[in-house]
Amino acid sequence: MRAHNFGAGPCTLPLSVLEEVQAEFVDFAGTGMSLIELSHRSPEYEAVHEEALSLAREIAAAPDDFEVLFIQGGATLQFAMVALNLLDSQHEAGYVVSGSWGARAMEDAGPHGRVYAAWDGADAGYSTMPDPDEIRLRPASRYLHVTSNETIGGIRMVHFPDLGVPLVGDMSSDYLARPIAWDLFDVVYGGVQKNLAPAGMAVVYVRRAALSEPRADLGSFLRYAWHAETRSLGHTPPMFPIYLMGKVLAMMKAVGGVEALAKASAEKAGVLYDVIDGSEGFYRNPVALEVRSHMNVVFRLPAPELEARFVKEATAQGMIGLKGHRSVGGCRASLYAALPMSSVEALAAFMVEFASRNRTD
Ligand code: PMP
DSSP states (O other): OOOEEOOSSSOOOOHHHHHHHHHHSSSGGGSSSOGGGSOTTSHHHHHHHHHHHHHHHHHHTOOTTEEEEEEETHHHHHHHHHHHHHOOTTOEEEEEEOSHHHHHHHHHHGGGSEEEEEEEOGGGTTOOOOOGGGOOOOTTEEEEEEESEETTTTEEOSSOOOSSSOEEEEOGGGTTSSOOOGGGEEEEEEESTTTTSSSSEEEEEEEGGGGGOOOTTOOGGGOHHHHHHTTTOSSOOOHHHHHHHHHHHHHHHHTTHHHHHHHHHHHHHHHHHHHHHTSTTSSBOOSOGGGBOSSEEEEBOSSHHHHHHHHHHHHHTTEEOOBOOTTTOSEEEEOOTTOOHHHHHHHHHHHHHHHHHHOOO
16 A cells, blocks of 8 residues: 655655556666666666656746756755856855755855845744745845745745846745746756656756856866756766656646646635644744745644644554644645645645644543
């Protein structure tokens, strides 16, 4: 039996894709080899690679003046690469610090360029997102960095700010599960291990005009332009995540693409928020209503002991990954693209039943 996997990443992937991969794992396309044993220069792999690149562009509806790059190292490497590629000594970069990941993005860019917090939600416990007029941009800003969904805090940026400065977006935890306002962005990036593939790389979309800017002192791997010129084949790419992602993207296309996934995410999250809001205070979500995440639903119970029991009993019923991030505690249900509604309904029923059994007032 498959677990109901509410893990925050790595996380659940579509069963049909896993089965397809299993079926062709030992002998890929009649080669007598597994895909992971093939040369990355073989025609069989190159076809897989090109298909994944083309689907990643198509599903995201990325315009022609954006390059699509597959880069090992996850989103964390991008925290630094963005600054390395876009910042010079004349410019600085503003960061919307909307939670742990926004903070990490700024911290990791810091050694490579001048960065500053253009907005910081720490005083409000990272429970809100800024209105555009609250964001304080300095004049020499090359970009404003935003995090579309804070995976730990369970908070999402609903509208991307249009302040006349290009945005750079970390979209790791709602990647391709929401439309992207391309006009506003110079770079969009995310680790693939939530909605798209096994861990091992980031997909990075870069506006072509931004490729000519990097500092002269960067090795090839650190330059977006090099990944673009080589179609992400300048070195041995993370072949297995790329191959599996191609299958997930094909499936995403078949079910209606980004719009359909955005709708499904909102519906799945809505089921859990309804349980939380209808629980007469047994479950509490600390996030301002309008910016509640559609991907990571965070909630507290009346006491930490109850939270521990909740997680333990849920696990015993096959619902795993519900413990909140170690930095904030509480509970968190992550509802990535491949998580079926039936898993969400199972959790909702368990939450209702657990509350009625453990209510003390
Ligand atoms: N940004 C966000 C929003 C994330 O959720 C994560 C990982 N959970 C990261 C960045 C870091 O990504 P990676 O582990 O791929 O480096």
